[in-house]
Amino acid sequence: MREAAGPVSVRSLRRAGVSARLAVGGVALGGLVVLASLVSLSLGPVEIPVGQVAAIVLSFVGLDVAEVGRTEQLVIEQIRLPRILVGAFVGMALAVAGATMQGLFRNPMADPGIIGVSAGGALGAVIAIATGLTGLFFLALPSFAFVGAVGATFLVYGIAAAGGHFSMATLLLAGVAVNAFLGAVISAIVILLPDNEALREILFWLAGGLDSRAWEHVQISAPLIVGATVVILLRARDLNLLMLGDDEAQALGVRVGVTRVVLLAAAALATGAAVAVSGTIAFVGLVTPHILRLVLGPDHRVLIPLSAIAGAVFVVVADTFARTIIQPAEFRVGVLTAFVGAPFFVLLLIRNKRQAHAL
Amino acid sequence: MQTGRAASIRADDLDFRVEAKALLERVRLHADQGQLVGLIGPNGAGKSTLLRAIAGVLQPQEGAVWLEGEELESIPARDVAARMALVPQIAPYTHGFTARELVLMGRYPHLGRFEIEGAADEAIAREAMELTETEEFAERTLDTLSGGERQRVFVSRALAQQPRVLLLDEPTANLDVLHKLRVLDLVRRLVDEGLTAVAAIHDLGMAARYCDRLVLLSGGRVLAEGAPEDVLVPDIIESAFGVRSAVYRDPATGSLAISLIEPADNGRAHAPSASVNGRHGHGAERHAPGGPVEARRRNG
Numbered sequence: 001m002r003e004a005a006g007p008v009s010v011r012s013l014r015r016a017g018v019s020a021r022l023a024v025g026g027v028a029l030g031g032l033v034v035l036a037s038l039v040s041l042s043l044g045p046v047e048i049p050v051g052q053v054a055a056i057v058l059s060f061v062g063l064d065v066a067e068v069g070r071t072e073q074l075v076i077e078q079i080r081l082p083r084i085l086v087g088a089f090v091g092m093a094l095a096v097a098g099a100t101m102q103g104l105f106r107n108p109m110a111d112p113g114i115i116g117v118s119a120g121g122a123l124g125a126v127i128a129i130a131t132g133l134t135g136l137f138f139l140a141l142p143s144f145a146f147v148g149a150v151g152a153t154f155l156v157y158g159i160a161a162a163g164g165h166f167s168m169a170t171l172l173l174a175g176v177a178v179n180a181f182l183g184a185v186i187s188a189i190v191i192l193l194p195d196n197e198a199l200r201e202i203l204f205w206l207a208g209g210l211d212s213r214a215w216e217h218v219q220i221s222a223p224l225i226v227g228a229t230v231v232i233l234l235r236a237r238d239l240n241l242l243m244l245g246d247d248e249a250q251a252l253g254v255r256v257g258v259t260r261v262v263l264l265a266a267a268a269l270a271t272g273a274a275v276a277v278s279g280t281i282a283f284v285g286l287v288t289p290h291i292l293r294l295v296l297g298p299d300h301r302v303l304i305p306l307s308a309i310a311g312a313v314f315v316v317v318a319d320t321f322a323r324t325i326i327q328p329a330e331f332r333v334g335v336l337t338a339f340v341g342a343p344f345f346v347l348l349l350i351r352n353k354r355q356a357h358a359l
Numbered sequence: 360m361q362t363g364r365a366a367s368i369r370a371d372d373l374d375f376r377v378e379a380k381a382l383l384e385r386v387r388l389h390a391d392q393g394q395l396v397g398l399i400g401p402n403g404a405g406k407s408t409l410l411r412a413i414a415g416v417l418q419p420q421e422g423a424v425w426l427e428g429e430e431l432e433s434i435p436a437r438d439v440a441a442r443m444a445l446v447p448q449i450a451p452y453t454h455g456f457t458a459r460e461l462v463l464m465g466r467y468p469h470l471g472r473f474e475i476e477g478a479a480d481e482a483i484a485r486e487a488m489e490l491t492e493t494e495e496f497a498e499r500t501l502d503t504l505s506g507g508e509r510q511r512v513f514v515s516r517a518l519a520q521q522p523r524v525l526l527l528d529e530p531t532a533n534l535d536v537l538h539k540l541r542v543l544d545l546v547r548r549l550v551d552e553g554l555t556a557v558a559a560i561h562d563l564g565m566a567a568r569y570c571d572r573l574v575l576l577s578g579g580r581v582l583a584e585g586a587p588e589d590v591l592v593p594d595i596i597e598s599a600f601g602v603r604s605a606v607y608r609d610p611a612t613g614s615l616a617i618s619l620i621e622p623a624d625n626g627r628a629h630a631p632s633a634s635v636n637g638r639h640g641h642g643a644e645r646h647a648p649g650g651p652v653e654a655r656r657r658n659g
Contacts, residue, residue, distance in 0.1 A: 250414075
């Protein structure tokens with residue numbers, strides 16, 4: 001390898017081959033996600049030492065390495081582990097969808113919510129809460145949010161494809177319009193709502209949170225998120241070519257129309273599934289791929305898989321802070337991601353002004 | 360139908376309309392293996408549109424394109440890309456990719472879905488960059504390169520595709536005189552080694568000097584076709600471009616040279632397509648010879 005010797009500086013990593021960048025990034029971020037999860041599992045009202053946590057996690061897969069306490073085991077199995085898994089899958093979905101949208105729109109400022117998916121999910125959730133359906137059955141909120149998210153995406157896509165001629169510029173503008181409209185509908189519902197309890201529930205949901213997430217939430221979101229991520233991974237190379245423009249991509253063998261629809265649909269499904277179980281968690285989809293791109297370059301074969309892991313790290317860490325900093329109360333993870341993510345992002349932009357400009 | 364050897368690339372009676380406007384009308388073109396065919400014509404004549412139709416990037420309403428005897432529509436897009444490359448007129452910006460990464464994209468059509476480019480692909484890319492003298496900025500991102508440098512990188516990418524048919528849309532438009540000659544010399548050499556190429560070229564003298572045959576487009580139709588001597592005659596140049604000219608052998612290069620003398624007078628101006636172009640010839644369009652600014656009215 002060209003850069004085998006010497007310290008792995010950021011620059012030499014950027015210049016390394018696709019497999020080398022994947023390996024280094026995968027090991028580093030993979031280690032981080034394991035570490036963050038272990039620490040997160042140990043923290044909370046019941047403190048569990050990390051060694052105990054590891055023993056308990058190993059006992060789930062049939063490896064009994066040490067005596068584990070029954071209470072600790074229950075806390076981890078029933079409360080902390082599902083919550084962390086939901087957080088990890090949500091982070092994965094948002095970061096992968098963000099990277100995909102940024103590639104499709106050839107714009108590093110694109111966000112998974114750009115095609116109305118978050119606003120649609122929010123409206124679905126608000127309707128479920130305002131009508132009191134959430135009290136009737138457990139899956140009312142996530143299913144309404146999911147239907148809203150996917151419905152809004154269809155609407156935005158339908159507008160952009162109207163008249164038989166699809167355009168990404170129209171898609172962007174339609175997304176802005178639909179986002180604004182759905183936002184207004186949500187505001188109207190909130191204003192007209194007589195019930196203060198429901199109002200509080202809505203505000204909580206809109207701020208994005210992972211409180212009392214259970215295994216059911218993992219079961220409904222993980223298959224969609226993993227499936228969509230695999231679909232996007234299969235097209236990561238095509239995404240590189242789409243960044244050059246439609247003609248270029250076509251001339252290099254990409255079936256542009258089909259590929260774009262598949263990528264948009266997969267990103268929307270992943271985001272919809274995430275929004276359904278966590279509300280709107282801000283900034284993960286924008287900032288995660290952005291940071292990775294600064295370090296590892298824009299190649300989506302590197303960016304997509306590593307965004308998946310980095311997004312998981314981001315949300316798990318943020319949620320750990322959210323549920324521990326003001327114990328026994330809880331902060332909202334969606335507030336925290338923006339609270340910490342935005343200044344960090346600005347700092348990064350200033351420090352990397354030249355590189356950021358090159359993006 | 361042609362018997363014997365099929366043309367490497369062949370366009371049969373292409374019609375392409377956008378709404379009521381015909382951008383290509385019954386356009387025919389063919390290039391045999393080892394031929395460089397030049398596409399010439401005024402702005403908006405349909406040169407880029409024709410190249411994009413041949414590349415399969417846009418689908419004409421009528422007619423068909425044949426690649427090495429097979430109908431283009433019946434060949435999977437990736438197989439087409441492994442056999443035919445297109446150098447675009449405007450080399451796009453690409454958010455952070457380095458020149459080397461862009462050239463390596465030329466290898467994608469040759470790789471399996473999960474295959475990552477290996478040492479052999481790296482070597483092909485390096486060689487392609489050496490041919491256009493772009494290896495010195497291999498690690499620079501494309502947005503830090505000048506238009507001409509970027510254009511040469513895109514030529515390298517097309518070469519890394521190892522195509523049997525190469526389509527070039529104004530490959531020398533942004534290049535300085537030295538690199539203009541270098542790129543056209545390179546294309547000529549590859550054609551002499553068996554490549555087939557179709558190139559839209561603005562500079563009539565360059566087109567005459569490097570191409571085996573010329574196809575003159577005007578208003579979406581083929582106005583003339585044949586050896587440079589047969590196409591580049593003052594009457595034809597005047598009817599296509601609305602410019603009076605003199606054509607002679609350049610004693611220094613031995614190839615045809617065209618002196619563009621003046622716009623033909625306004626009353627007689629032959630609008631390239633009278634039906635759509637009523638504004639042509641108000642006399643204010645005097646360009647330096649060979650270097651009119653492409654207006655890109657239709658294809659931009």
